[in-house]
Amino acid sequence: MSDFIQQRTDWPTFIWESDAVINLLGEARNLQGRLVGKMESLGFDLRNEAVLNTLTLDVIKTSEIEGEYLNPDQVRSSIARRLGIAIEGAADSDRNVDGVVEMMLDATQHCFEPLTPERLFDWHAALFPTGRSGMYKIRVAHWREDTTGPMQVVSGAMGKERVHFQAPDSARVEKEMNLFLDWFNNDPSLDLVLKAAISHFWFVTIHPFEDGNGRIARAITDMVLAQSDKSKQRFYSMSAQIRIERKGYYEVLEKTQKGDLNITAWMQWFLSCLISAIKSTDSLLVSVLFKADFWSRHAKTLINERQHKLLNKLLDGIDRKMTSSKWAKMAKCSKDTAIRDINDLIEKNILQKEAAGGRSTNYELKT
Secondary structure (H helix, E strand, C coil), X not given: CCCCHHHCCCCCCCECCHHHHHHHHHHHHHHHHHHXXXXXXXXXXXXXXXXXXXXXXXXXXXXXXXXXXXXXXXXXXXHHHHHCCCCXXXXXXXXXXXXXXXXXXXXXXXXXXXXXXHHHHHHHHHHCCCCEECCEECCCCCCCCCCCCCCEEEECCCCCCEEEEECCCHHHHHHHHHHHHHHHXXXXXXXXXXXXXXXXXXXXXXXXXXXXXXXHHHHHHHHHHHHHHCCCXXXXXXXXXXXXXXXXXXXXXXXXXXXXXXXXXXXXXXXXXXXXXXXXXXXXXXXXXXXXXXXXXXXXXXXXXXXXXXXXXXXXXXXXXXXXXXXHHHHCCCHHHHHHHHHHHHHCXXXXXXXXXXXXXXXXXXX
């Protein structure tokens, strides 16, 4: 018996039990339709705000899954610039931030265009603009070459290693990717939500690059889900939900990659994760509507430029609580000026001191 699914002679003839996934698929499809309808009822500005919030969350969380923590302000600003959305206090962004943003936007804004090796190489180059992953030099915009042995995911102390996964030999990668891309671009028979699930699993199992496979797999997932929504605008984040369910994600991947070609368990997990992702959008919509209502209520309130910028950061959830020191640093002003700004907003019934005490005073929006 083969240790890994890609070593089987019937690879990659995936099968799944339709009866076990049909109800989950129906629920996901129903939620998708309701969400798109709800978002279309919003005005242009509110819809843009929702898209900006979702994409910012998506980029941040797909990187967090890999242990990379991006600056939320830079991510939001980078997305806004590329979508032509005006925001307060836009920040300059690093190349690594811009790279992830460019990949995710290309996947979703051009979701109906074919997926090709060249397009995947462009995504990979965007993820690694310096040609390095951390301290290590990697081969960018090329299929991987196993120069130091098989591509494996391993845990445990030396001599007691446990191999969780082994990718196909690098000599097979080009052929495997040609097979995957031919199916991806030319098979119209499958429901697109199921196609998103299979695409994700198939791609991470081939593991065609030295690094960045997870982020690219999630970009492909978003691409197919955008097709299924018939909308380039994103209102829910699979990456954010996968980040929450990361332990289960890796467990079901490992189990399925060591099984036969029956991927029912993976399909069930993916659909359940998608349902949770869509449901979580309710809180995002509440946040967008709260922000719009907040500025409507304070349209005639005298608020200076620093206060406006910092209030927007609180409203966007980038900094849910504020101290006078943080205010001074973010607004690039003295601490005395920050304290005056904050006290002024307290008097105007906009900010309040956090109820829980501590070594430093935290301030939050008054709801």
